[in-house]
Amino acid sequence: MKERKTIHFVTLGCSKNLVDSEHLMRQIETSGYKVTHNSENITSGSVIVNTCGFIKDAKQESIDTILELAEAKLKGKIQHLFVIGCLSELYKDELKKEIPEVDQFFGVNNFEEILKNIGIGYQRELLDERILTTPKHFAYLKISEGCDRSCAFCSIPAIRGKHISLPIEELKSEAIKLAKTGVKELILIAQDLTYYGLDIYKEQKLASLLEELVQIKEIEWIRLHYAYPHHFPMDVIKVMKEKPKICRYLDIPFQHISNKVLKQMRRGNNRDEAIGLIKSLREELPGIAIRTTLLVGHPGETEEDFNELLDFVKKTRFDRLGVFPYSHEEHSFSFTNYSDDVPDEIKNERVDKIMELQRLISEDINREKIGKTFKVIIDRSEGEYWVGRTEFDSPEVDNEVLIPISERLKIGSFYQIKITDANEYDLFGEVNV
Secondary structure, eight states: OOOOOEEEEEEOSOHHHHHHHHHHHHHHHTTTOEEEESOSSOOSSEEEEEEOOSSHHHHHHHHHHHHHHHHHHHTTSOSOEEEEEHHHHHHHHHHHHHOTTOSEEOOSSOHHHHHHHHTOOOOGGGTTOOOOOSOTTEEEEEOEESOOOOOTTOOHHHHHOSOEEOOHHHHHHHHHHHHHTTOOEEEEEOSOGGGTTTTTTSSOOHHHHHHHHTTOTTOOEEEEOOOOSTTOOHHHHHHHHHOTTEEEEEEOOOBOOOHHHHHHHTOSOOHHHHHHHHHHHHHHSTTOEEEEEEEEOOTTOOHHHHHHHHHHHHHHOOSEEEEEEOOOOTTSHHHHHSOOOSOHHHHHHHHHHHHHHHHHHHHHHHHTTTTOEEEEEEEEEETTEEEEEOTTOOTTTSOEEEEETTSOOOTTOEEEEEEEEEOSSEEEEEEOO
């Protein structure tokens, strides 16, 4: 029997890139190829690298990966090398000159062209099908592409283009197919969830989409990522309150709280709007876990601005928080119009101060959970523990619940777990019988 040709996928960057790879993998597999994802030590077949071009460190990781695989091609270990995604969208011409070993460079949203160059026809009937690269019990559902916001620090609109919502019926169809494969948790992602529907329905339709998705019997949890705070659709809060399948969890990247910095960032909202939204969420959805992302060292940020942000974090007590130093990215408004005037040393000091404060807040919040029982899904086993999550935790970025491996548990199943101990970023528990 003739061995099938193999195409290896290497996906870098965010979960939106991951979904793109999963859709492409399905198209390729149905054409008779064997596909693998993020395999170690690739020494045969062809490779497609899905790159990230969002910030400096991500760009460097993508370039290093391409160079490593280009070297493997020169040594005859792999046959073809294709590069797709965000970095390739921004720097296709430069990359062609610098890394000629790559057979073809493609940007984003070029699925048909990518497949054509591999020798595969694009199959529209597979539009809502994927090969999952996550554990089979959870999947990301990308509900839109691109972004219409004009945040000064962000190059995503230049990379991904204008906001394009996928129709509700298409998303529900994809979700049903995922559920039939064993998916129990859907994680909704987009560059901006709250903008969903404005382009095709002329009004925000995230709440309507949620109403449809909760009808899928096999789906037990629906989680929301990347909800823009400005003009947040309040009907979403109502649906979250009424539908227990929707996790009391919301990822809202506030980025800053100083009105001056928010204006410089072109975020559209202000301090009062942010604080008011947090107040409404906590009043209407008691116990909700709010995750946020902050950006320090943006051009023009003073020590006074930073201290205002630090005080905001202290008083708000976010359940989950990530903070990044500003990166002066080409194709962004800030790069063109502002000087990168905050030294890297100060940026990093500010990151450290916020993360140390958040570490103390996180430990305090976690210790309040000791003695309480939560519904937990088991993701994997690791060493002496089963590793799971509550509805207040998203995969890879949030807390995990560690349960002794001696308990007889099953990956992908839900259990009632009583929390017995906690530290800054993990909970420890046992099955509550």
